[in-house]
Amino acid sequence: MNFRESIDLQPERLASSRLAVADVLREIDTTPLKNGSVGFVGIGASLYASIAGASEFRSRGLSAHAFSPMDLLEQPSGLADSFIALSASGRSVETVDAMRSAKGSLYAISKDSENPLASVVQGVITTRSGLEASPSAPSFTTTLQAIGMLADRLTGQFTAAWERLPEAAIRILVSSPKALERCANAFGNATSIDFIGERQLLGTAYEGALLAREAARLPACGFDLRNFLHGPMEALDERMALVVHGSHREVKLAQDAAAFGCPTLLVSDRNDVPDTTNLIVLRVPSVGNSLADSILQLIAVQLLVARLSAARGLADSKFRYRQADTKIA
Structure with missing residues (x-):
């Protein structure tokens, strides 16, 4: 199985994982x-x-922050009252430590x-996301x-977005190829x-x-929108590419970057933003929850990366730099 094939598994895996969770x-x-x-921990x-x-x-009114494992190893108490460690394999050395x-x-x-x-x-919340390729696709989205x-469980604010995800993911797989080819x-x-x-x-x-x-x-590189506006965007030109997620201030950023000559993809639920020279708009509809919407937008990016990988002759390539000290056997 390669990366592109694992992307196609996600509608099915999201549906089965929802039941398992x-x-x-x-x-x-x-x-x-x-x-x-609550402290979320991952590497x-x-x-x-x-x-x-x-x-x-x-966004649900809970107090939460993200930490790297090294944050906790430096300060094992006081950062949060509870911790949720994220690790698909459960074998990441730093997270276990x-x-x-x-x-x-x-x-x-x-x-x-x-x-x-x-x-x-x-306690362990198991996703049962199944086998996949490296890099991963279903384990992250599930x-x-x-x-x-x-x-939902902690706040009692239940949403139907999770039931809608598999069908929405299928729509992205079917409808996005032309825009992603461009x-x-x-x-x-x-x-x-x-x-x-x-x-x-x-994320x-x-x-x-x-x-x-x-x-x-x-x-x-990944950047927070507002931080990107405060300097990092100065490097943009026709030699670089830009992927922008969002529907508010992100739209102007995408339009500005395209006007500078930077090839730009805007992934958004907006349907009123036209393509222009250097700007390609990929509409990904909302299913009513911001985290669920981020999953759908990521699937679109996964498809783009798989195309870029194939164009570079890397569709079936394996990781070159596996490190022996990052996983527990």
Whole structure:
């Protein structure tokens, strides 16, 4: 299985994972997460899921922040009252070490409950996202879905967005190829790509940049929208490419960058923004929840990165720089 094939699995995996997560949430005691502050913890892609997850929790009125494992290893108490460690495999060395040292109520979100991380926390929310390629696709999106469902459980603010996700994901897989082909052509000579978002979509932007580095081996960075406006955008020109997520101030950024000559993709639920020279607009409808919408926008970016990867002869390539000290055997 390659990266592109794993992208296609997501509608099915989101549907089956939703049922698996719902079963677990009926069984485990999540009461401690309602009291005090929550720290999401992850490394690599899981750190970016933590950023999106903390933003989703805050949007629901919960106190939440994202931390790297090194934050907890430096200060094992006082950062939050409870922690949710994110690790699809449950084998990330730094995350397991951080949970061993952390003080408070400890939970994890992983693909299954038979892993080293599960042994050091009180409860595991299993996504059952199944086998996939490297880089990952379903494990990231099902983790975000699990976070959203957990937020539903903690706040009693239940949304139908999770039931709508699989069908919406299918629509993106079917409807976006033409726009993404134009975008891949426009990005063909780019020396680097910047990915921009804020709030839940900041996690999407960071993950998009990681995928571009992993799958297409292109230099890429993710930026918070407002931070990008305060200087980093000065590097934009026709040699770079830009992916902008969002529907508010993000639209002007995308239009401005395209006017500067920078090939730009705007991923948005707006239907009133036209394509222009250097600007391609990909409309991704909302399903009524910001975290669920970030999943859909990420699927569009996954498809773009898969096209760029294939164009560079990397569709079936494996990671070159596996590190022996990042996973517990």
